[in-house]
Structure formats: C-alpha cells, structure tokens
Amino acid sequence: MTAARGSMTAVPRELIWWREADLAQWRELLERAMTAFAVAWDLDVAVSAFGNAGDIVLPPVLRSELAWAPLETSGLWVGCADAPVLSVRRALFGHEETEAWQHGDERDGTLTTDVANEAWRALGGALAGVFLVPEDDRNFPVAVTYPVAQRKPWSGALMAVISVRGSMSVQFGLHVPPELTRVSAPKSPRPGLPSRARIALTPVAAALGSQPIALVVTLADIELDLGALLAMQTGDVVTIPHSLQQPMTLAVRHANGGAGEPVAHAFLGAVHGTKAIELVGLADRPSTLTH
Structure with a gap:
C-alpha cells in the first residue's frame, strides 16, 4: 500500500x-x-x-x-x-x-x-x-x-x-x-x-562609576622586520614615527590587553618625578560608557 x-x-x-x-x-x-x-x-x-x-x-x-x-x-x-x-x-x-x-x-x-x-x-x-x-x-x-x-x-x-x-x-x-x-x-x-515597570534602571555610567577601569596610553605603532628585531641590543635607538607636537591617544584597555575605544588625547610629561600625561582634548565618548 x-x-x-x-x-x-x-x-x-x-x-x-x-x-x-x-x-x-x-x-x-x-x-x-x-x-x-x-x-x-x-x-x-x-x-x-x-x-x-x-x-x-x-x-x-x-x-x-x-x-x-x-x-x-x-x-x-x-x-x-x-x-x-x-x-x-x-x-x-x-x-x-x-x-x-x-x-x-x-x-x-x-x-x-x-x-x-x-x-x-x-x-x-x-x-x-x-x-x-x-x-x-x-x-x-x-x-x-x-x-x-x-x-x-x-x-x-x-x-x-x-x-x-x-x-x-x-x-x-x-x-x-x-x-x-x-x-x-x-x-x-x-x-x-x-x-519591573516600577524599578528605575540605573544608567551604566552611574552604576559603574566607582569601578576601576584600565587605560592604555599609545604613543605609536611601529614595524620592524625580523632581522632588525633579532639584531637589537641595549642602547639601540628606535625611531618612532610620532611627532612631538602630536598628542597621544588614551584608550580603555580591552580584556585581551590591547587598546580599545579612545577616550582622550594627551601629551607625555612628568609630575614630581613620575611620568604623567596631560589631557588636551576628549575623544568622542564610547557609546558603551554613556548608555
């Protein structure tokens, strides 16, 4: 059938x-x-x-x-x-x-x-x-x-x-x-x-306001070939393609250690014998920090 x-x-x-x-x-x-x-x-x-x-x-x-x-x-x-x-x-x-x-x-x-x-x-x-x-x-x-x-x-x-x-x-x-x-x-x-409708939601920025956040100051990225890298010795000077008049980028550190979204621009300096940076301008705020 x-x-x-x-x-x-x-x-x-x-x-x-x-x-x-x-x-x-x-x-x-x-x-x-x-x-x-x-x-x-x-x-x-x-x-x-x-x-x-x-x-x-x-x-x-x-x-x-x-x-x-x-x-x-x-x-x-x-x-x-x-x-x-x-x-x-x-x-x-x-x-x-x-x-x-x-x-x-x-x-x-x-x-x-x-x-x-x-x-x-x-x-x-x-x-x-x-x-x-x-x-x-x-x-x-x-x-x-x-x-x-x-x-x-x-x-x-x-x-x-x-x-x-x-x-x-x-x-x-x-x-x-x-x-x-x-x-x-x-x-x-x-x-x-x-x-749920009566519970006021706290903005992320306010809820995380006291949480420590790791920041990264990036001077510049450089590229070296493998031979130059292997030949490096103490005292060698590596030229960085970054003008002294150009500010560095201050960014939030990602979980993998790399730089994330920029939060500000700054110049390198020193205060009381300690390296420091001076903010010269704020970058566009990351949406993850303001919403």
Missing part, C-alpha cells in the same frame, strides 16, 4: 511547561479563592496539589475519565467521585442525608437541596474566577469530551487537587486546558513583590 506524500506526517505538538514563578502566582490566586469560599460556607478547603498536569499524581477517584465534567462554559474541567452537587452536599451535610436525598426520602426537605446547589455554584464560580478569560480572548474551541491526553508532560495544561472537609471530606480535581492557561497567565506581580 502506498500513501500520498505528506499524508503520514504528524502535526508537531506545541510544548508548554510553566515555570515555578508562574505556578506560584496561579496557586496563590487559587488558594485565595478557596479560602474565601471556605469562610463563606464554614468548610475547611485546601489546595493539596497544583502544577503542570504531567507532574500531578491524581488520587484513584479522579483517574478515570468518567470522573470529569466540564464546568459550564468556563473551559475548565472538574473531577469528583460523584456529581459535583452530590460531593458538595456530602461535605456540607454528611453521608446519611445525601443518601436519603439520592433515594427520594421524604424526610429530606428542599432546603438542603437548595443549599447544596448554591454552594456548588459558589465553588464553581470561585474556580472559574481564577482562570477568567476576557471575552475578546475566548477564540478557542471548548473540548466536548475530557482531554485526557493533556495529562502528558509539556501539554501546557494545569491540574489541581482540592480537599473540602465539613461533615465529610471530599476531593475535587481541577483541569485547566492549555487554551486557557495561555491567555489567563497572571500578568500582575504578586503582592509584596516590586513590578
């Missing part, structure tokens, strides 16, 4: 892996939302795991694809052992009342049902609020079935395990697809950390 050229070529998968700094900001937002929900509903809520989907080890009750359902139109997926409302009801009222409600026991009034539904709406809204995407950025399709393949490393998806404890303890899983993470990544700095 022959295939048309290119028909077997796989489309490369985009690799996305979120850094610890990104994860820390998301987790902080998630924990704040869960704390607010816990206070409002008198529950103990903890984010027991959060990170890149490929790093999260899910509890057994969340490993099946059947445990996951979409969170309305938010693009998020929520996993739990029962229907989300049932899980919230167990946390609020315990196992017995939930079982009675499931089987239509007349002793179970509509009040607990309404409370459970309201609590689930609050929890779902809190989760969706962490990864809220502006309408203008919602140009991606929402998956119809649970995207289990996004649990692989480098998928760009995020996952969390959230424990809710009241009359009973229940666990929820949260799956954030890469379509959402790319457009909902935290853009503001974490509280207590300075924003």
Whole structure:
C-alpha cells in the first residue's frame, strides 16, 4: 500500500511547561479563592496539589475519565467521585442525608437541596474566577469530551487537587486546558513583590562609576622586520614615527590587553618625578560608557 506524500506526517505538538514563578502566582490566586469560599460556607478547603498536569499524581477517584465534567462554559474541567452537587452536599451535610436525598426520602426537605446547589455554584464560580478569560480572548474551541491526553508532560495544561472537609471530606480535581492557561497567565506581580515597570534602571555610567577601569596610553605603532628585531641590543635607538607636537591617544584597555575605544588625547610629561600625561582634548565618548 502506498500513501500520498505528506499524508503520514504528524502535526508537531506545541510544548508548554510553566515555570515555578508562574505556578506560584496561579496557586496563590487559587488558594485565595478557596479560602474565601471556605469562610463563606464554614468548610475547611485546601489546595493539596497544583502544577503542570504531567507532574500531578491524581488520587484513584479522579483517574478515570468518567470522573470529569466540564464546568459550564468556563473551559475548565472538574473531577469528583460523584456529581459535583452530590460531593458538595456530602461535605456540607454528611453521608446519611445525601443518601436519603439520592433515594427520594421524604424526610429530606428542599432546603438542603437548595443549599447544596448554591454552594456548588459558589465553588464553581470561585474556580472559574481564577482562570477568567476576557471575552475578546475566548477564540478557542471548548473540548466536548475530557482531554485526557493533556495529562502528558509539556501539554501546557494545569491540574489541581482540592480537599473540602465539613461533615465529610471530599476531593475535587481541577483541569485547566492549555487554551486557557495561555491567555489567563497572571500578568500582575504578586503582592509584596516590586513590578519591573516600577524599578528605575540605573544608567551604566552611574552604576559603574566607582569601578576601576584600565587605560592604555599609545604613543605609536611601529614595524620592524625580523632581522632588525633579532639584531637589537641595549642602547639601540628606535625611531618612532610620532611627532612631538602630536598628542597621544588614551584608550580603555580591552580584556585581551590591547587598546580599545579612545577616550582622550594627551601629551607625555612628568609630575614630581613620575611620568604623567596631560589631557588636551576628549575623544568622542564610547557609546558603551554613556548608555
């Protein structure tokens, strides 16, 4: 069997892996939302795991694809052992009342049902609020079935395990697809950390103002053939093609020892028995020293 050229070529998968700094900001937002929900509903809520989907080890009750359902139109997926409302009801009222409600026991009034539904709406809204995407950025399709393949490393998806404890303890899983993470990544700095935009950058010249810089005074370059160089002896005079009326060049020394960009012109002299140079003019300042 022959295939048309290119028909077997796989489309490369985009690799996305979120850094610890990104994860820390998301987790902080998630924990704040869960704390607010816990206070409002008198529950103990903890984010027991959060990170890149490929790093999260899910509890057994969340490993099946059947445990996951979409969170309305938010693009998020929520996993739990029962229907989300049932899980919230167990946390609020315990196992017995939930079982009675499931089987239509007349002793179970509509009040607990309404409370459970309201609590689930609050929890779902809190989760969706962490990864809220502006309408203008919602140009991606929402998956119809649970995207289990996004649990692989480098998928760009995020996952969390959230424990809710009241009359009973229940666990929820949260799956954030890469379509959402790319457009909902935290853009503001974490509280207590300075924003880059608010940090005044110090000019290079000011930052390095106290650093020692090696300078080179160049009189002139000369050329000798090898024979003349080998024949040189103490006392020989080598004429330099440099007029006494012509200033020398003062330059920054390169790391290799050679002269770099000139900074000034000077004449050779002496002060208190020590050789010195007198600046007679500044060269054009190197751009590396002024910017």
